[in-house]
Amino acid sequence: MSHDPNCIFCKIIAGQIPAKKVYEDEHILGFHDIHPWAPVHILLIPKLHIASMVELQPEHAELMGRMAVLAPRLMKELGVSNGFRTVINTGADGGQEVYHLHMHVMGGPRPWAKG
Template identity: 35%
Template sequence: MSDPSPSETCLFCRLVAGDVPAEVVHTSDGSVAFRDINPQAPTHVLVVPREHHANAVELATQAPEALADLVRVADAVAEAEGLAGDYRLVFNTGAGAGQTVFHTHLHLLGGRPLTWPPG
C-alpha cells in the first residue's frame, strides 16, 4: 500500500479542492486566498498555490511563476481590503520558523501598525 498523496492529506490541498470550508476572498488560475482562522492582524489572509509545494523555496525552484502569482494575488487582496500598499507579506519555511502546514502559503498582514522585529 502506498502513502497517500498530498492532495489527500494536506489541509490546504483539500481547501483548494473545496473539501474543507474557508472564507475565500480571491482566486486566480494559480492561487486561492482565504482568511486565516487565527488572525494576527485585522487583515490576515493566506494565499496558497493550487498545486502542492512544501515551502516557498520549493515553489520558487519548481514553479517561479506560481510564486509571482501569490504576490500578485496578495497585492490584489490588500487593495480590496483598503491597505493601499501598506501591508506585510510573510513566508514561514520550516517548523522552526513557525510553518505548521507544509503547503506553501503567503501571509498577508495589515490593518494595524506592524512593528519590527515581530513577536
Template identity: 50%
Template sequence: MADCIFCKIVDGSIPSKKVYEDDKILAFYDLEPQAPVHVLVVPKQHICCANEINESNAEIVAYIFTKIPEITKKLGLDNGYRIVNNCGEDGCQSVKHLHFHILGGKKLNGAMC
C-alpha cells in the same frame, strides 16, 4: 497531497472564507488571525515550502506577488501591510503547503518594522 489541509481547502472539501480565487491561487481568511486583517494566499499546486521552489514552479510565486496588490486593495489595506512566509519547523511553518500571510488593518509592531 491527500492529508494537506490547504489542498483540502483548495479542492473545497474544507470550507473557507474566500477573498480571491482563480485557476492558480486561492486567498482566504486565517482562522487564527494575528492582525485585524489576516489572509493566507496559497498556490493551488501543492508545494511544501519555500525550500521546494525551483525552476519548474517559481512562476507561481511571481504570480502570487502580482496578485497581492489586487487582493490588498480589495481588503482596504491602502496604508500598508506585511507579507510573511514561514519555512520549516524552526521557521514556525504549521501547514506544509507553501503560503503567504498578508497582515494589516493596523500599524504592525515588531522587530521587522
C-alpha cells in the same frame, strides 16, 4: 496538479473544508486566516501542493510572481491603505505549521509592532 490527501490546505482547495475565500483562479487560492494576527489577514496558497519554499524549483517562479503581484491588489480591495506585511514561514525553525507553501498577507494596525 499535485495534491496531498492529508494536507488541510489541499482539502480547502478541493472544497472539503470551507474557507472564506477572497480570490481564486486556476493556480492560486486566497482566503481569510482563521486565526488572524491583524485586522486583515489572508493566506495565498498555490493549488499545486508544494510543501515549503525549500521545494521550489525554477518552474515555480511564475507562480510565486503571481502570488507577489496579487497580494497588493487584494489588500487594496480589502480596504488596506497604509501598508501590509507578507510572510512565508519555511520549515520548523521558520515557524511553518502547515506544510503546504502559503503566503500570509496582513494589513491594518500592526500587532507585531513594539509599543
